[in-house]
Amino acid sequence: MNKSPSAQVLQEAAEWLVRLEGEVGAAERNAFRDWLDADPEHLQAIERLQGSMAALRDLPGEPARAVLDSLARRRAARQPIKALALAALLLLPIGLALQQFPxxxxxxxxxxxxxxxxxxxxxxxxxxxxxxxxxxxxxxxxxxxxxxxxxxxxxxxxxxxxxxxxxxxxxxxxxxxxxxxxxxxxxxxxxxxxxxxxxxxxxxxxxxxxxxxxxxxxxxxxxxxxxxxxxxxxxxxAWEQHQLLVRDQPLDQVLERLARNHRGYLMYDPKDLELLRVTAVLPADDSQRALRLLARSLPIRIEHYPPLITRVSLERP
CATH class of the missing domain: 2.60.120.1440 (Jelly Rolls)
Known part of the structure; x- marks a missing residue:
């Protein structure tokens, strides 16, 4: 029985689906092919996400409708990141549940x-x-x-x-x-x-x-x-006041700690963020406020895909 794709591979697959949406050059296609060939788990992740996106259109209940409504509004506003592939992660209830709560x-x-x-x-x-x-x-x-x-x-x-x-x-x-x-x-x-x-x-x-x-x-x-x-x-x-005391810690580790008390799925690329160092006192019981505080002093972008996804990425120059 094949092992389910890891959270990191699912994230990479979602990013690829976003990058491949629309017009794509030969170099991008070749890079995607190389990524697929690098590990059988990569193809499993792509197939898993594509199947989930198909299921989204037929899912009758919440939160799927809210996701679709949000995506429609974002597409109408021509947001630079198309959220469909990212929101597909929501449709892996078993996979994500087992990754967050094994x-x-x-x-x-x-x-x-x-x-x-x-x-x-x-x-x-x-x-x-x-x-x-x-x-x-x-x-x-x-x-x-x-x-x-x-x-x-x-x-x-x-x-x-x-x-x-x-x-x-x-x-x-x-x-x-x-x-x-x-x-x-x-x-x-x-x-x-x-x-x-x-x-x-x-x-x-x-x-x-x-x-x-x-x-x-x-x-x-x-x-x-x-x-x-x-x-x-x-x-x-800090324990008594539900605060996160951080001293010269990589941002990816800070986000890992914040994710424990985050409502929904906190999505980020650890390799992109590990070089950013953080020294701060953050509210552990209000992760959205903590993210806003981090964004004030660090070159990061916080994007929300209601109802359940928050994405943290490096702000590119």
Missing amino acids: PSYLLADIRTGSGQWSTRQLPDGSRISLDGSTAVDLQFDGQRRTVRLVQGEIRLDVAKDATRPLLVLTEHGSVRALGTRFVVEQLPDSSWVAMIESTTEVDSAGKRVVVQAGQAVRFDAAGPGALQSIDAAGIEQ
Whole structure:
């Protein structure tokens, strides 16, 4: 059984369908042919989107009608980007749902939806807070205390237990704590831990580093990076006020974090935006306002395709 195209490939396919709409030169056609030949997944994505666009015209209910109405208005106004191929992503309800909320999320012991924050007590008396679109699995017994971060970001206030250290597992390593308060976030390419109180030990790719209060470290498949100084009180306050505290972070990672609490599909090309660096305090519970704030200081364009798509792209000179 063939694997469904990834979100990145679907996005590239949608962009190609937009570029190929209208008059196209030989160079553009050859480039498209090369892209198709580069990976069988590319053809699957094109066929998936083309089938979805056909289904759009026959879909009777909302939000499909709203999408079509919006596209008609945009075409009448001769908008420079034709949104049909992009809006086709809306018509992959199963594919997009599984990309944003995979089975591991749906089957998790604790999870939150987009724009939803939650705090609860764990079996050992520890307290865990979950950001939006976050999920964890728990394993607590007489020998161990384990929290597996499936996706998203958590804040932990760990109850002391001299015989059972609490382990937070991510795709990129583990965080070991006895009694402390810290934040752990998992992004596609790396994980991040920020210490608010006490210390933890991060183990990644066979390398270990101790993280003290007021420090943070990012870790990935290569192991932990360099320790960084942080404003621990500021991070705690940001959690309480549903803010996103960003310090010299690539824009694509900032958008990945904002997407957890974004209503709809936030579309962007990570490679286009990764060189833009961001230092800011953004409202995590109002992603549209956060995007407007980013657009004031960065060369980016924000486009809306109601009801569910927002596209962020690099402003070309």
